[in-house]
Amino acid sequence: MLAANLLEAVQGNPLANDPFFDEQLDQSDTKARIVQKYFYAWAKVITPTAKQMNNKIGYFDLYAGPGRYKDGSASTPLLVLQHAIDDADMRSMLVTMFNDADENHSSSLQAEIDALPGIETLKYKPDVLCNEVGEDVEKFFTETKLIPSFTFVDPWGYKGLSLKIVNGVIKDWGCDCVFFFNYGRINAGLTNPKVRSHMDALFGKERVDALQIELKDKTPEQRERIVLENLSRAIKEMGGKYVLPFRFRRGNRTSHSLIFVSKHFKGYEIMKSIMASESSTEDQGVASLTYSPADASTPLLFSLAQPFDKLLKDLPEVFAGETLTMREIYEQHSVDTPYTDKNYKEALKQLELAGTIKTDPPAAARKKNTFANHVKVTFK
Template sequence: MATAKFFDERTDQSETKARIIQKYFYAWAKVITPSAKQRDGKIAYIDLYAGPGRYKDGAASTPLLVLQHAIANPDMASMLVTLFNDADKNHSSTLLSEIDALPGIEKLKFKPEVMSDVVGEDAEKYFAEKKLIPSFTFVDPFGYKGLSLKIVNGVIKDWGCDCVFFFNYGRINAGLSNALVEDHMNALFGVDRANLLREKIKGQEPDQREALILEDLSQAIKAMGGTYVLPFRFKRGKRTSHSLIFVSKHFKGYEIMKGIMAGESSTQDQGVASFAYSPADASTPLLFSLAQPFDKLIADLPKVFAGKTLSMRHVYENHSVDRPYTKTNYKKALGQLEEAGKVAASPPASERRKGTFADQVMVTFK
């Protein structure tokens, strides 16, 4: 019922979520395609909770938009493998009909596969054992059933594979205190981590409870091999309703998604995107570091890299993970530090085009 209601109408939040998924998929495909051509000549889009394909107002949801993009792109039309699943057989049947009705669908070399399975232990086993072609997977269970660390780990374990999943904070917050869904919470966080988390959140204020839960989820993913974890939070009033969590093993994917999420953020502070995060404190280090403005970056860089010489690109790659800053923020910060005499750049500003700070410029921190 909840999933059906979700597709009744589009909201600003659902449209923002869809834009993030689509923008990343298109950017990811562009980056991965040249290498994929040298391998099996295939890339994949996987959606484990695909829905019926359209909202009740007739607007296409992400599966149809992805296929329309592939139809219009010759490279993608010849390479894209798609797998759509929804446990609701009515949704799957409707989606299949909508796919078959797309103009130009015959241009796709690989016919889209539509399934109607419950995502659970069988799916965990399949993705754990199956070697995947380069894939971007979207896991949107609209709750907690079927969402587990094993699913996430399974869909990112192979080369070129990234994942975004929907994290319904409200339901999971309640679920951690509900013995009836203990198994679901243990599958999501891991038994030991879930038990520790239950103790940590007892008696906490709502904002702190939320930060602790999202922090533990991020750290659990990292522990299983998801090197880069980037949450984007959606709020109703002052409270977070849900988040999109991006997971990748490669910095390039992290960099692309960070730029997309920054662009979709509703607010900025000193040019640093909010990623819709609530303020977080030092007891949640990943989220705390994702709540710092530009002044913090200016102050932090000379301390972290004191006495070192690195390229702008290396400064950015080494410092930006788990922080909200984009490459543009680093170029601006280093330019200001150079102007203040706190770093020396080679070539210096006098030999560069005004206002630029290229990736290869070497920076010496004094």
């Protein structure tokens, strides 16, 4: 039944007491905006090519929820569908699949979808499922060729979240994923033998063994860096070339993260720009890629890392003796850093002014205070 329902939704042809939906807190609102902004931007990039294929794009949510928070505000599934109703291309192309293991959630979501004005104008009726996310779902996504799609995986804890699911939903052309990483619970779970199978599914057995040794006697800050680094490595080993986390902090602790995964730099670039705009603080013009009300209220305490100064120092060292365009520098250096193209352009303008680099065309021949992607840079 699961495979048949999913197959119809995505091919070319226990959360009942979940407090998340009680109200849309600031952090939940930020998470929803990031997902929605990326989906809309992703769709614009993918649509022209998808029209030449089978004229379909997909949005899949494996833990969709009831459709509305208890304060009445619409959650992401309804907002995505409303956007599709209002967009001519999406009305005729978008295939959606919303799943939730809680029958109350899935039936509520179905009723909310049915009540959306204009829902009948969508070419493909939204598919609402009620299934546990486990080995059957892993097998389906691993073995099924998907249409270009964006998948959101947002479990409350860690059950159902696995490397195989992440790899399965991004393996085909045009497929990206964002998943919710409950750092607080997973950090505790890494040393809890009762949930070892879930940790193995997420990190891999050998990596969990190594993590249990590496994490001993580490500070909370060190543990967080180690856990996220190992998660990123595990994803990349399975095909997710670009991995980008956005952290949510309560006080001085990370509670959870959104993890973006893509095989293409363009998606990585778009998502980094969105996450930068949603960051609560920035340091020297470099976004924190973090949402933290505490940081936002005390910006002078946010960071002493001076990340832009580090970029100014790194570029002449990394590219010494080389000649590259601004875009080539950005694509080669920015992965696994918080820097956006705006940061690189500003850094290169300052290095040019200092005489550290030579440019073609030089500043005098360009429009004032600009640094286009095609400008060639020679590092001394």
